Amino acid sequence: MRFAGAIAAVLLIANTGFAAAIPQADRRSGYDFMKPDTKAMQDEDTANPGMLWVLDGEALWKRKAGTANKACADCHSDARTSMKGVAARYPAFDKATGRPLDLEQRINSCRTNQQQATPLPFESRELLALTAFVARQSQGVPIETGADPQLVPFIAKGHELYMQRQGQLNLSCANCHDDNWDKRLAGSAITQGHPTGYPLYRLEWQSLGSLQRRLRACITGIRAQAYDYGAPELVELELYLMSRARGMPLEAPAVRP
Amino acid sequence: MAREGFRISAPLLAGALLALPGGVAAQDLRSYAVVGDAIPRSLTGAVGDAARGRALVVERSSTCILCHSGPFPEQKFQGDLAPDLSGSGSHASEGQLRLRLVDASRLNAATIMPSYYRVDGLDRVGTLWRGKPILSAEQIEDIVAYLVSLRE
Numbered sequence: 001m002r003f004a005g006a007i008a009a010v011l012l013i014a015n016t017g018f019a020a021a022i023p024q025a026d027r028r029s030g031y032d033f034m035k036p037d038t039k040a041m042q043d044e045d046t047a048n049p050g051m052l053w054v055l056d057g058e059a060l061w062k063r064k065a066g067t068a069n070k071a072c073a074d075c076h077s078d079a080r081t082s083m084k085g086v087a088a089r090y091p092a093f094d095k096a097t098g099r100p101l102d103l104e105q106r107i108n109s110c111r112t113n114q115q116q117a118t119p120l121p122f123e124s125r126e127l128l129a130l131t132a133f134v135a136r137q138s139q140g141v142p143i144e145t146g147a148d149p150q151l152v153p154f155i156a157k158g159h160e161l162y163m164q165r166q167g168q169l170n171l172s173c174a175n176c177h178d179d180n181w182d183k184r185l186a187g188s189a190i191t192q193g194h195p196t197g198y199p200l201y202r203l204e205w206q207s208l209g210s211l212q213r214r215l216r217a218c219i220t221g222i223r224a225q226a227y228d229y230g231a232p233e234l235v236e237l238e239l240y241l242m243s244r245a246r247g248m249p250l251e252a253p254a255v256r257p
Numbered sequence: 258m259a260r261e262g263f264r265i266s267a268p269l270l271a272g273a274l275l276a277l278p279g280g281v282a283a284q285d286l287r288s289y290a291v292v293g294d295a296i297p298r299s300l301t302g303a304v305g306d307a308a309r310g311r312a313l314v315v316e317r318s319s320t321c322i323l324c325h326s327g328p329f330p331e332q333k334f335q336g337d338l339a340p341d342l343s344g345s346g347s348h349a350s351e352g353q354l355r356l357r358l359v360d361a362s363r364l365n366a367a368t369i370m371p372s373y374y375r376v377d378g379l380d381r382v383g384t385l386w387r388g389k390p391i392l393s394a395e396q397i398e399d400i401v402a403y404l405v406s407l408r409e
Contacts, residue, residue: 168386169320169371170362170379180338180369186323187334225383 021244022178022192029248030191030256038203042255050132050201050253053125053208057133060126066117072130075114079137087135088143088250091239093150099232100154100239104131104210122229128208132199135252143196143250146243158240161233167224173237188257194245195238197254208253211238286374287394289359295352296359299401300374300394310403313396314342320371320391321400328407339370344409354404358397373397 031039041047061072061079076082091100094109101109107130108119120127146155162173176185177193184190198211205213212234216226227233287300299305314321315329326335327342345354356363361370373392382388392400 164380166379166381168379168382168389168391171369171371175369183338184336185338186317186336190338220383223383223386224381 020178022181024247027194027245027248028181028192029194029196029251031197031251031254033189033191034255034257038255038257042197042251048201048253048255050199050208050255053129053132053199053201054136054253056125056129057131057136060130061133066111066115068114068116070115072110075110079134083134083137085138085141085144087138087252088141089145089147091145091151091235091242093148093154100151100235102212102235102238103134104212105230105235107131107134123210123213128199128210131210132208132253135199135250138250139252140249142247143242143245145239146246151239151243154236155240155243157233158236158238158243161237162240167219167222169222171222173218193241194248195241196245196248197251197256199252200254200256202256204257211241286376286390291356291363292352294356294364295350296355297352299398300355300359301398303398305395305398305400305402307399307402307406310399310401313392313400314403319396319400324370342404343407345404345407347407347409349404351401351405355397355401358392358400 031042034042041049045051058079064071064074073079087103090106091102092106093099094101094106096109104122104127107127111117112119120130165172165175173193176190181190181192195211195214198214199208201208202214212229215234215237216229219226289296289298289300311329313319314327315332317323321342322329322332322335324336324339325342326337329335349357357370359374360372361368362372371391374390374394374397376388376390
């Protein structure tokens with residue numbers, strides 16, 4: 001009977017191949033799964049909508065803000081040199097809090113501590129613009145996140161979250177992004193979930209969005225409780241995903257369907 | 258490893274005993290008996306409606322065709338994470354199909370197919386869905402009636 005046969009076959013697979021990490025040589029960016037016209041949109045600065053945020057970010061980089069009346073550029077001067085490779089190392093360990101911070105949180109900590117200005121809300125146009133501008137300076141740079149030994153326990157927590165089944169649909173990130181990345185979920189290609197392009201322009205969103213926004217969408221998709229923006233769990237997931245993508249080139253601002 | 262720590266569901270008790278965090282009482286699940294690899298008797302005591310079952314299977318909110326394909330030529334987007342549903346009624350009995358929908362993890366602990374009629378043993382369920390099965394007993398019976406009608 002095919003029914004029982006299918007069950008046996010799946011059990012066999014489950015004992016051998018499932019939940020195995022993707023071998024280095026097989027790692028592919030979400031870019032590889034896209035149609036040629038979407039790839040062209042990402043490749044051409046003039047066609048890439050994310051560049052509008054990058055341009056806004058460049059203006060904000062030079063604008064004085066806060067009681068300190070300082071611009072980012074007053075401390076970091078030319079981002080083209082000072083920010084090159086920075087996004088490829090985030091999230092990074094923050095000595096002051098003893099925790100990893102993602103790039104958005106780092107920008108906000110400069111705003112509060114150095115500029116003495118109010119932090120920018122997550123997903124606000126300004127925070128996305130500054131993040132896109134900083135990340136753009138690392139376009140093509142291989143991801144290095146996770147080299148700092150102080151990050152080890154936080155990467156482990158992120159990995160645990162990645163493997164954990166959750167929500168009403170009882171699925172883990174790994175169920176889709178490790179075990180089924182060559183398949184389609186209804187109309188969408190399931191990718192390997194590499195965070196190579198953030199912040200990125202999603203056609204579905206008609207906007208630029210952060211990696212945290214994407215993670216919250218996947219968590220809600222499996223009908224689990226999404227963590228709040230900035231929650232330690234989201235940063236740990238970002239950290240794990242970035243360390244899992246080590247060596248892959250950063251694409252920000254990427255385009256995705 | 259992902260399922261470590263999950264309890265095997267005890268549907269007979271679930272409705273009566275389960276109180277979920279946040280004070281939300283679990284919606285009462287009908288009791289049912291598993292015999293071998295099947296739930297031989299209807300959850301509602303009645304036979305489902307195959308036409309309603311088909312409509313449910315192709316509806317996105319039921320989630321079936323996120324993973325499965327089947328004899329629904331009008332549906333442009335169908336998944337390929339799971340077997341094609343064509344011929345389900347030839348490959349399995351009604352009772353086997355019912356258990357597959359109610360709690361597929363009893364047949365294969367590692368399956369990615371969600372348990373459509375279970376509220377316990379789940380982690381971090383979002384507030385919108387907490388304490389509720391994915392489908393109601395009536396919906397399960399309608400889908401079972403439809404799947405049984407798919408002959409090869």
